[in-house]
Amino acid sequence: MPRDGDPFEARSNDDHTYEKGDMDMSVKADIQHGAAGHGALDSKNLPRSTPGWRIIIQEVIADKLALFSLILFTIITAYVFGLTMFLDRQEIVMVDLFAINQPPDETFRLGTDYGGRDIFGQLIIGTRNSLAIGILVTLMSVGFGIVYGVVSGYFGGQIDNIMMRIVDFFMVLPFLMIVIVFVTITPSYDIFTFSFMMAAFLWTGTARLVRSLAIQERELDYINASKTLGSSHGKIVFTQLMPNLVGIIIVNGTLSLAANIGIESGLSFIGFGFPEDYPSLGTLMAYATNSQTLQHRPWIWVPAAIMILVLMLCVRNIGEAMRRAGDARQRQA
Helix, strand or coil, X not given: CCCCCCCCHHHHCCCCCCCHXXXXXXXXXXCCCXXXXXXXXXXHHCCCCXXXXXXXXXXXXXXXXXXXXXXXXXXXXXXXXXXXXXXXXHHHCCCCHHHCCCCCCCCCCCCECCCCCEHHHHHHHHHHHHHHHHHHHHHHHHHHHHHHHHHHHHHXXXXXXXXXXXXHHHHHCCHHHHHHHXXXXXXXXXXXXXXXXXXXXXXXXXXXXXXXXXHHHHCCHHHHHHHHCCCCHHHHHHHHHHHHCHHHHHHHHHHHHHHHHHHHHHHHHCCCCCCCCCCCHHHHHHHHHCHHHHHHCCCCCHHXXXXXHHHHHHHHHHHHHHHHHHHHHHHHC
């Protein structure tokens, strides 16, 4: 007879035959989810880090100023690139002696310059040219700087020493003077040629930054583990090293865009950029060197000055939001 309180008493009177599978299920039901398999973790319940692109989106949305700057910059870029498809540059830069220095009116929304050329058309084309040059220079310089810095920092040793001496040589060169010489001796150039001349000397900062980050990353355990497992250098760089540098690269590229637009505008302002028949924001600002234009005809140069200021502030605000997103990503990691 079973004792009182015997836990097996109920089963002794049960006619059901318990199979092995029933016992396994009853045992597993008492084990907490994720503890099965000799202490193995349940991969479905493991915490997952938030992707970097999602952190950037969240940071930009949370920062109302950065979100407004992004929307405004996108609208300006789409507007000038779209409208220039319907504008004839040759017609806009054509001299009209009967419309010299006219103030804004129904015919000329932003007035005309000393050659009777429409300021509004020049502003649209000039903004397009300045943005195109800034974007091209950024892509060329940042792209080459990333490759150069990763190779130098990842392999290190004698390769790093030689490559850094080349960087030092380029950094001591007078950038503006060399670009001015190239512009002077080049009979004709377009946006791509001018962008290449600038990018040839603006990649060194990105290269040094990426090199320092690559040196830090190559000493970490996950890189050493991949080398021990026999992974190729290309696989390690592209699948493990580069994803951890994307945030810093995006921030550096965004801030470089603003700097490159400013450099192009400065060169055009002092007369070593594009000529007047190929307008940019710098060529419009150069009209302010005339004292009469500076004092009595502000409609010629003020729109270009405002456009430069707006573009710089927009890119700066977007870059700051991305920088904070990169810091948040590093803290999460």
